[in-house]
Amino acid sequence: MFKRLRIILTMMLTLVSVWSHAQYDVSFSHYFDLEPSYNAAAVGKQSKLNVAAAYAMDLAGFKRNPQTMYVGADLPFYFLKSYHGAGIQLMNDKLGLFTHQRLALQYAFKVKLFGGTLSTGVSAGLLSESFDGTKVDLEDSSDPAFSSSKLDGNSIDLGAGLYYTRGPLYVGLSAQHLNSPLIKLGETNELKVDATYYLTGGYDIRLRNPYLTIKPSFLVRTDGVAWRGDITGRLVYTNDKKMMYLGVGCSPTNSVTVLIGGNVHGVIMGYSYEMYTSAINPGNGSHELFIGYQMDLNLTKKGRNLHKSVRTL
Template sequence: MTGYFNPAYAGQTDQLTISGAYSQQLAGFTNAPKSMFFGADMPFSFLGKKHGVGVMLFNEGIGLFKNQIFGLQYSYKKQLEKGQLSIGVQLGALNIAFDPSKINLGDETKDDAFPTANVSGMAMDASIGSYYTHPDWYAGLSVTHLNGATVLMGENNEFKVDPTIYLTGGYNIKTRNPLIRLQPSFLLKSDMISTKVDVTGKVFYDYNDKIFYGGISYSPKTSVTFSVGAKIKNITVGYAYDLFTSQIGAGSGSHDLIINYSTDINFSGHSKNKHKSIRIL
């Protein structure tokens, strides 16, 4: 199951943040993968400590499978040296459904173990993560599907969801032009059987409280991704296109759209210092 959700991100900024993302992969293919993400999170203080809470919903269709994840997130935050360390957990449920109506195996290949009608199942799902932000760099580590749930689907079928490890990091490079900064980063994903590494370079242009960015990512033996986006006032919009380097071809790439909305929250009635953050989805 795809998706990268680090629960330590919950309440990462001092604002209420609502995020949404949509992805259409392998454009032009029948039953091509599609995914949708929705999340909301906010910070709060309790007993003089900083915390964060969030909620997320992920919906994914891959071929004949449909996967859904719902999770509640909590994070604890602590000032460490010049940066902030966040440690988070996510608890929820995942639902997996299989629809065999779009394939025809014929009577001769009938197998009692193969479902002939829609089957689905649900299981508990847990994830953990940590995230450290520094004025010059950031790093994150998370494990999704930590409990390695086995989802029972009908009477004769089950689906094992293996834990997946994510490791990410990036560095902010200042240029001679104070309006322009560079950010190289990487994302490693591994289920202990296969490992994938994406390397990204982005350019950010800050002007009058507006942020514009463009970037390129490379996934060895898989794809090259081009991305653009802008943050104007409280709204961030981004678009990315994956151009596959394999024989699939450039015309059957993947489209990703990201929308993020942030608004100030102030339960205490006192003003707070604002800061900018580039959020990873």
């Protein structure tokens, strides 16, 4: 009886984690640096090769707590007298005995509009799901309610988005899992992933001090049932090749987040801690580490690239 209760509590914890991830997708505190992870139109938005990675550990202190790893790369290119963007990403998300994985390719087409640039993007990839039933501790191994073996399945996953930039302003609208993938796990289990919609934006505010910039941003997502909004403000110091930032974020009814970071030998490193505003202990929040690198590309009609410097936020 106690073992079954423990299993139910573990599954409830997993459901709470999924709910906090807007039903399915992962919520990153550094969403402003990981835009291609939820909007294909954001690939190649600058004349730079962009590489980004993040690791998030949610509900710290709990057994089998959610842990997510993300790696992505994108770049712009010039072809047939037009500018384009291309990207690739890999996501690995573990929640209890479940593992979600996504491998996707992205493409964006860019046009000039109203003094800025409008990008239209699409993504296509493979969504994989697995459940490790061998780690379920049951008194009765023949209980049909719980699988005692490893189950896995996969499905095609599609997404699309729009992204507009003009000077210090940007705004994006996108959708993930547009085809609502239905993944079969074994012969009797299946998982349906609902489409999730995103709205993001931000602006750079220059201060009188030439070294300081305030960068407010927001991200709102919903799957039609649950929703999550994030509002973040960062104070960024830049001087020559040095950069440091300190920020705070808020997700209404969910959490408060503190962010800090800077560049180390040309590589941007950032850390954030998300403290939930629910009854969960403040020490059981979420840790996140972000690593980013950019290399300038000189896009010319001849296709030659000139490598100059690294990323500055």
